[in-house]
Amino acid sequence: MVDSRRAVPIWLFPLAFHNDDCITYWACLAISVLAANHEIEGVVRQSGTLGLVEPFCNARDPEVFARSSLAHVHGQSKDWLQRFVPVLSSRLKQACSLAAFHFAMEASIKRQQGNARIFAEIGAVDALKRVASSPNDIASKFAARALRIIGEKLPQALSQQVPLWREHDVQQWVKQIGFADCSQAFLDAKVDGDLLLQIDEAMLDKDIGINKQLLRKRHGSHHNAIIPTLFGTFVVALTYGKAQVKTLIMFLRELRKLKQMADYSSVDASNIAQVLSNIDAEFTQYTYGFLRSGVDTSALSRLTEDQLQNECGIDNSVHRRKILSYILMMYPCSNEVEAGEDSKKCIDAFISYRRSTGSQLAR
The missing domain is CATH 1.25.10 (Leucine-rich Repeat Variant)
Structure with missing residues (x-):
């Protein structure tokens, strides 16, 4: 069956x-x-x-x-x-x-x-x-x-260009996925599309010191404001919700879906998203991690497993191996290619040694 x-x-x-x-x-x-x-x-x-x-x-x-x-x-x-x-x-x-x-x-x-x-x-x-x-x-x-x-009122539509989302767009998205109780906390913390795409399980799971993590993630002058306890509020709301109890896993699942369907073209000049999609459509969730780490298609052949985990934020070891296998097949290291080409060249070697009648070259 x-x-x-x-x-x-x-x-x-x-x-x-x-x-x-x-x-x-x-x-x-x-x-x-x-x-x-x-x-x-x-x-x-x-x-x-x-x-x-x-x-x-x-x-x-x-x-x-x-x-x-x-x-x-x-x-x-x-x-x-x-x-x-x-x-x-x-x-x-x-x-x-x-x-x-x-x-x-x-x-x-x-x-x-x-x-x-x-x-x-x-x-x-x-x-x-x-x-x-x-x-x-x-x-x-x-x-x-x-x-x-059928005559129903239309809700506000969100752009696929998630990296360009403003704080109110993020708040709207948080409401749409069923976390309305937490939406104001996201707005107060000035979480925009850039920061939303960087949020991971560790940031959501740990309440103590989370503000410092968020602050380090931010860039630009408009991100220098003091951030309130966003995820402290978030965790409390999850634990003591009024009507429906939402879980951390549910939020992360929705965030993963968002990362997979997002349009990164505004910040992805070399189309890393398409490369990851070619491996597995699910892997587009890692696009922003690549981009934030400065990885474009020209740098793929030099990536290591440690860099995929620590720089690009890919914790799943199976996913890392799949990505590396694809890169090895489609983007061979330039040094290896050059070495392979050099090995095929015919090299003439000359040895010079002295004789009583003068210098002599031997090939």
């Missing part, structure tokens, strides 16, 4: 290339649902089918597509849609984009049927608002479309 399930993403790949848009769509939808299963997420990534999802959605209008085939012209049942809502919270942005596209379709259909209230009943409205305000530009666009169709 498990082996068959792991083979499904590969079977779906040719269907996603089918000439029939309806077949292609259902293949994309199926792969998006499978991506939400952590047991086979790796297989889904490797199949390549996820890469077809967003181009398919971007090339089509959800309202027009909803009327294009009898297969979905009547929409799905309440139970079906309720089961599909969790895909809006998928860790993979392609799956989230497909889910938002589908709910935009369903919004158009249900509005015509006079049944737009169904989205509130199944908890889809709040999920759509979270996506609409997220930095995932494609998913955000379709989620906002769905909300407009």
